[in-house]
Amino acid sequence: MQNSPPESIPLSKPNIGAKEREYVMRVLDSSRLALGPMLDQFEAQMAAFCGVKHAVAVNSGNSALHLIVRSLGIGAGDEVITTPFSFVASSNCLLFENAHPHFVDIDADTLCLDMNLVEEAISPATKGILGVDVFGSPAPWPQLQQLATQHSLHLIDDACEAPGARIGDTPIGAWGDAAAFGFYPNKQMTTGEGGCITTDNEEIAELCRSMRNQGRAVRERMEHVRLGYNYRMDELAAALGCAQLERLPGLLAARARVAEAYNEALAPYAADIILPANPSTLPDIQGEQPIPITRSWFVYVIRLNEAYTDDARDLALKLLRAKGIGCASYFPSIHLQPYYRERFGYKPGDFPVCESISNRSLALPFYPALLPGQIFTIGDILGEILPQLPKKVKTF
């Protein structure tokens, strides 16, 4: 048995209220537990929220990504340009279809794909670009869209970390051919397990709808016209989703306030740690007006600066956990995951910007109900820990 420290603050915590209970109870009382009216309602709400024609709800973000890849016909021998700085699902969805994730390194400021490297990476085998809205910060979709159009490429948004984010007036969920959302309990909104595809493309929507439901052409018929899966979202999850989506603006505002409080509490350590960037516009394209963006806060990730040794971050995680502070490394580089190393032979040094940021980053507790007092306590604990972390020896 592990000793539980006196005050323990989790890394994340779902925010479930009266509305969630009411909607879930309504489903339980109705006896209709799958493929019912809540699913239809949740999809209608998601489509409206993202400003798109179609939303197809599924049982995870992973399923949403997989169905998008399949519905676009991306398969064996195809390459898709994507980022190694993400959650593993954004690359795995390509491997499911025997397509190849062509990683390019990231931009150290935006943490998204380095746009200078994306264009260079395009080859005749390239079928698409899969961008990720890392930590809820929108990827440069207008630029990615321009490249995709120029080279006739599919464009997929892994929007799992960014519900409610916007570029100009256009919500995340409306960029690219289709976008994937995930509703795991650590996300800004949750359905327990769950996910959703949003798109304006009717063909993609119909294919995804059929493939999530065992390849049926029509919802209730026992006729299976294509290879399908059971990736359905059940009525209880959809009920949670309806309630969470209705409350999302308030939940996002609360998350933004928590981020503000962290910025204040951690300001005294600015010499040692890098706080999350929160740009109000996309990186400037020369000669064009900067485009305003709205971030959706998913996690609060800080970074030890270059003065610390390569193993300082892991020690920081250990010391924080010993004090009862939930924390995690966000993200470990995908290409250095054991499965990817073994299968593709990747090694440290392949994507140096991604690796350097990945090795120095850590996520702190982050959820709407986190109180200012707790945030300042975390700041104080971090202040005690930082001097214990090893720094590189200066050589002149």
Ligand SMILES: *Cc1c(COP(=O)(O)O)cnc(C)c1O
């Ligand atoms: C959460 C997440 C997913 C999907 O996760 P599931 O657990 O399958 O719902 C995919 N990509 C990113 C970047 C994520 O953060």
